Amino acid sequence: xxxxxxxxxxxxxxxxxxxxxxxxxxxxxxxxxxxxxxxxxxxxxxxxxxxxxxxxxxxxxxxxxxxxxxxxxxxxxxxxxxxxxxxxxxxxxxxxxxxxxxxxxxxxxxxxxxxxxxxxxxxxxxxxxxxxxxxxxxxxxxxxxxxxxxxxxxxxxxxxxxxxxxxxxxxxxxxxxxxxxxxxxxxxxxxxxxxxxxxxxxxxxxxxxxxxxxxxxxxxxxxxxxxxxxxxxxxxxxxxxxxxxxxxxxxxxxxxxxxxxxxxxxxxxxxxxxxxxxxxxxxxxxxxxxxxxxxxxxxxxxxxxxxxxxxxxxxxxxxxxxxxxxxxxxxxxxxxxxxxxxxxxxxxxxxxxxxxxxxx
Numbered sequence: 484x485x486x487x488x489x490x491x492x493x494x495x496x497x498x499x500x501x502x503x504x505x506x507x508x509x510x511x512x513x514x515x516x517x518x519x520x521x522x523x524x525x526x527x528x529x530x531x532x533x534x535x536x537x538x539x540x541x542x543x544x545x546x547x548x549x550x551x552x553x554x555x556x557x558x559x560x561x562x563x564x565x566x567x568x569x570x571x572x573x574x575x576x577x578x579x580x581x582x583x584x585x586x587x588x589x590x591x592x593x594x595x596x597x598x599x600x601x602x603x604x605x606x607x608x609x610x611x612x613x614x615x616x617x618x619x620x621x622x623x624x625x626x627x628x629x630x631x632x633x634x635x636x637x638x639x640x641x642x643x644x645x646x647x648x649x650x651x652x653x654x655x656x657x658x659x660x661x662x663x664x665x666x667x668x669x670x671x672x673x674x675x676x677x678x679x680x681x682x683x684x685x686x687x688x689x690x691x692x693x694x695x696x697x698x699x700x701x702x703x704x705x706x707x708x709x710x711x712x713x714x715x716x717x718x719x720x721x722x723x724x725x726x727x728x729x730x731x732x733x734x735x736x737x738x739x740x741x742x743x744x745x746x747x748x749x750x751x752x753x754x755x756x757x758x759x760x761x762x763x764x765x766x767x768x769x770x771x772x773x774x775x776x777x778x779x780x781x782x783x784x785x786x787x788x789x790x791x792x793x794x795x796x797x798x799x800x801x802x803x804x805x806x807x808x809x810x811x812x813x814x815x816x817x818x819x820x821x822x823x824x825x826x827x828x829x830x831x832x833x834x835x836x837x838x839x840x841x842x843x
Contacts, residue, residue: 485605487586487598490623494566496615499622500800500829505526507541508534509826510554517831518697518821523830525820528803529603531705532837534830544568555825567783572600589631595810609810609843613671614791616816617642623785628817629792635808638794640819644786645697648688649705649777652789658684663741668711671703677711682741685781693824695791696780707773709745710736716767719755726754733770745769788828791821803839812839 490496497505509516512534514526524536538556541548546568547559558564573580581600583798588599595608614628629639660682668677669691681689695705712734722732729752733742749769750762758766780786793813795805804820805811822828 484568484577484609486573486680487581487584487600489583489585489606489625489627491583493566493570493582495622496619496624497566497829498562500562501557503562504549504560504725505565506555506557506558506573506826506829507548507565508537508556508830509823510534510556512554512827512830516823516827518645518790519795521795521819524800525797525834528834528838529830531801531841532834534683536837537830537833540568540572543612544571553825554628570650580589586627589634591635591694591808607797607810609812611812611814611839611843613814613832614817616792617783618786618789618816619646620643621709628813632813632817635805636799637805637807637813638832639829640791640794642789642791644783645790646693646787647696647780647785648683648686648826649692649696649699650686650779650781651775652778660741660744663738664689664709665709665737665741666710667691670706670708671695671698674698680707686777690824693787697776697788697821697823699780701779702776704774704776705774708771709773716764719763719767720757722755723758724756726756728752728754785813787805787824788816788821790821792817792821794817801838802834802840802842810843813843814839 491657500506504521512529514522514529517525519525543563546564548556551557584600586598586600589610590597592606595606596610598605598607598610604696612628612631615624617624632639661684662682664679664681666678667680668675669680674695676691676694678690678694680687680691699705708827719732729750730739730742730746732755733746750766781787795818797805798813798818799806803812803814805813816828816834820831822831
């Protein structure tokens with residue numbers, strides 16, 4: 484059994500994840516937390532190898548962890564602990580390591596596969612592709628897995644950056660707001676996430692934006708509720724008789740810089756008692772349903788994962804093996820299964836990898 488990796492460093496994406504502490508899973512993992520052309524595909528693997536199964540593995544290796552928020556689990560120490568336990572599991576199974584090794588050719592044979600590298604040729608009955616997606620090319624991400632799938636005639640769901648900051652045209656961007664964070668409810672259609680939105684010099688980031696980016700399509704508007712849970716129409720009406728300026732009223736709930744810039748962009752700033760009911764209704768609508776159309780994303784360099792990938796109709800959900808090519812398995816990010824922010828993608832990697840390992 485051999486593991487062939489073109490990278491110089493083992494599991495670099497794990498090492499840098501979660502601020503170096505690896506958000507390795509989520510307590511609330513379920514199929515609804517994943518995007519795919521077939522939203523039911525991930526159910527089998529997630530049921531076969533669960534969050535609790537991975538926690539038992541951590542317990543066996545003495546890895547301490549904690550819940551940060553929303554079911555997100557992190558190592559108490561560092562992501563290196565996850566890398567070390569995974570390598571230890573491979574070593575215990577007799578895996579031969581081939582780091583800094585580029586695969587030059589893969590051929591199907593009568594008994595399995597022939598895998599040729601610059602220095603060696605391997606033959607095997609089963610071949611598992613755990614190559615990841617296109618996100619973060621600066622640490623070695625490539626389209627290898629997709630190209631191999633195409634070589635064997637498998638369909639690919641078009642890929643795109645996911646869990647990624649969104650960009651805006653300069654005219655839509657309050658550049659002076661770079662660094663300001665606001666607790667918002669961000670939605671596209673019926674899908675919404677409530678967490679922080681962080682304004683940057685190019686657009687918006689933060690957990691809520693990263694989450695909704697996986698659902699965003701070019702040209703589509705996103706809706707931002709800047710004051711979730713607050714009846715801002717009633718609040719503005721109650722303040723109407725005062726001499727306070729509108730931004731100062733909004734400062735009760737929003738950062739001062741943001742309140743000032745938002746008001747300047749949508750209404751003349753004046754004392755509250757000078758606004759008409761129609762003007763206040765307009766502002767309330769903007770605050771609770773601010774619709775903006777991103778110009779794009781910052782791309783794979785900043786994307787945490789890749790949306791799309793090897794079509795799930797090409798694979799068995801019970802084994803992760805190709806329906807067309809016996810012995811060929813695809814797992815993790817290279818498959819058209821994309822999880823939410825917060826440890827879901829790592830759990831998909833553990834679950835799909837474990838399932839493939841039982842059958843390869």
